[in-house]
Amino acid sequence: MDKQVRLVTQSPSAYSYPLLLKQLLHTPIIYNPDQEIVYRDSLRYTYKDLYARINRLASALTSMGVKPGDTVAVLDWDSHRYLESFFAIPMIGAVLHTVNIRLSPEQILFTMNHAEDKVVLVHEDFLPIIDAIRPHLKTVETYILLKEGPEKPATSVPLAAEYEEMLTQAVDSFDFPEFDENAKATTFYTTGTTGDPKGVYYSHRQLVLHTLGMAISLSGFSGPGRFQSADIYMPITPMFHVHAWGVPFVATVLGAKHVYPGRYEPAMLLKLLQTEKVTFSHCVPTILHMILTSPAAKDVDLNGWKVIIGGSALPRGLAKLALERGIQIYTGYGMSETCPLLTLATVQSHMVDWDMERQLDIRTKTGLPVPLVNIRVQDVVSEKEVPKDGRTPGEIVVRAPWLTQGYFKEPEKSEELWGGGWLHTGDIANVDPSGYLQITDRLKDVIKTGGEWISSLYLESLISQHEAVSEVAVVGIPDEKWGERPLAMVVPKPDFKDTLSGDSLKSFLQKFVDDGSVSKWGIPDNFVIVDQIPKTSVGKLDKKVIKKRVAEGIK
Template structure:
């Protein structure tokens, strides 16, 4: 910053920009470390140096303020470097989900239009299949970790580490408008093509500060401090890995990155680095606790945020019994992602274990600076007084916060459905209880309207899963000329029961809930289809679009002969 631009008496308008996050780490913990698997460990001082080298290398390739730099990699120190270097030079970091389908990957790369694309060698086979989406990419930068020869199909500008070595750490990061776009990533696209959401420097800094406040200021066992060792188990290409790498950097906490996800490897890293804080989806937690190597590990010092899907009470009990300190959090891509966290209120600390588990597995309480309400329609919010009087009306959860996505990137039509009357519509259905806890009951589109009555898919799925041998279940709505829509269920049977369970048995089982009053008769599914697997997204949400592509012919037999 050039102080000569400021005359005496001139106020400095302090910008909330990402470089200020890094300044904090360098001030308080310059010697604390960042590790990548067993292969590399360096300090925050070295991180700053590498960030300057990366920015200098990108600048030499012609990258300027507002240009887009794309990243396709595993969770790594390199990803952390791009989290800072790209936005700090005024460019936009676009991160891409390499787990999604080819059509979706091609769409997101084309839609984001990066001028530079940094890609790990493991994903070059995917990049070949979307080569027609690379028209705006001027420079391909290769991340190479193996001894294999370079892929001759592509022409690379250089290799990531080589570019850093060849560039001096002299790049000067200037201040600029805090409302400058910093990052861009894409939604899972469960009902259509993924949608892009972008966030400014101001939004990311405010999100980081509030996440730190949420995790550090309340009476809770899930507290994150500079003494923690942080290892994220959610992908860095989505939601900034829940924003926690930015928070860890601001606090100067030790960080560990796993690279390619492998349960045994991450358990080894957990033990080696004595990891004390992480974030993951329920599936990852299940894989960790079920792995034989986990049996000899002490989890008593580890705090874990579980997000991305509802944490079941059964899994929560198993995790707690193994010594883990856990909590659930509710977020969404459009919210960067923090909305709420399942902190226990003081009056819950002395209650029964079951009450605690119900609270810990729920969506929790809104974070500071987050307003949450329930919308009856797109025009009306529920009356707040109703829930204070014990009436708990359900509707769509709507939110306000200073870090919410302002729009879907280059998609004004979809943005109209996102924002209504000054509230962001989450697409989640639920209610807020008299204590202020958010309860998510279903997803908009994850319900059937049959004969004017709403039928919850989630409730049906939970009941079907109670049948012995049922491993998973998913409900979808089938159009019906008489009723409008009717529910149908896809069911996965575990290996031990494959030859023992059929759809007729499940149908009879479900009817028992009608007799007990747990399910209205009109909510009984019309069809039970046993399948090998239920397509899901990378965060284990049911992928309805791929379900229709794979099983549509079986669910809609009348359509098979049309064309």
């Protein structure tokens, strides 16, 4: 008989330390209590103030009847209030629902009913949405106002309290309970190509482990782009979206300075970058593109700003532009279902002296798996692991301690997500001999033409290098002969608005055919020049809408 593993013997008086979010606050309060947290250009306070406000928020919510297991929704821009909610709501045993404010009112209604929200913290900008859907909200009992100025907005929403007044009246000490670390802490909704949004959820244990894993990944390895306690952090990824990728938790543990920009406006973002001397951020490519192409950005010194790009592939052209401005840019990869961090395109210490073009090869990759993440790239049909040759494609499947355990109230979709005991990402990638992943497409977006697979992401990266191209999206469109053919939707830079043509783009791409980077069949037959490209609620290229527009003949 095989010997059994030996479990540790626990003394009757030994304390079993639960991995709860409250444990993340111990270090910064001791290590850097006077460090600042800044909201736009209107408010700043210290970590000591943050801790007191978290206690006050917990006291206020419990006095309103919020109990363990209840769900509290937040509709807000990126703010200090959101940071306080990240901690206070889960720490009382309730569930934080970070509502995606960019969804349609109908989708917001669905998510709030599906999550069974009881209390809603709502910014004054979103009162009209709540007012419109309120008759159909089934479980909400209390609304709390989040306002900016001194005036109370006119609304028919029955507001039980105003956030700041509520905190002022609450006590600044709260005895946060201890409970099972597997208790649900947060939930939010991810939108797919069809059907209603799907609810993902995370436990205290998962969020704590993700925070520690990300902290090690960002600060523990040598190379550019590191995030440490001396950095000044400003998220440019919405806090409603996977907890702003979990980085606010990391920044808090490190005791770093936080800067919250509220609503994303290029002028305000650039102002905060300058005045607060921000050194570390993260965003999707479209947001960085918006910042870099803003006229106000020409006179701003961005040298030394460290930026992780996620959500979509980092086009080589955008990465090159960022590096030329002195930005330490690189890719991170994950999904709503993965909390989200899985990989980072880490520039290792021996690569630091490489020239720009060679570094771009690394910075634009999907990256290396971070600690505690086990990734396989497997053949879609056989499910066998593909060779690490940098060419053979397969689907990324993953195991890590912080992956969502399913979709809320969706057992069948949950089992589909977790087929075979691995979380299926739906991303197609290859792995090179050094272990770097490179996503070549979404399983649903890969273009199949004449028996060949063509990567829309790779074509986008090639086209983005043309001097006249500002943004590009490539999709597959039906073709009677070849099954599908690639089509490129392109936004020209202002100076090339009247001169960029499909023929010039085809000529540009021919050099990549000549050097073997892409087959001649990979060159799009059609280039559509447009003023803007449809985006999703979190700033990704919305290829579903692009395909629909093309099918309808709307250019």
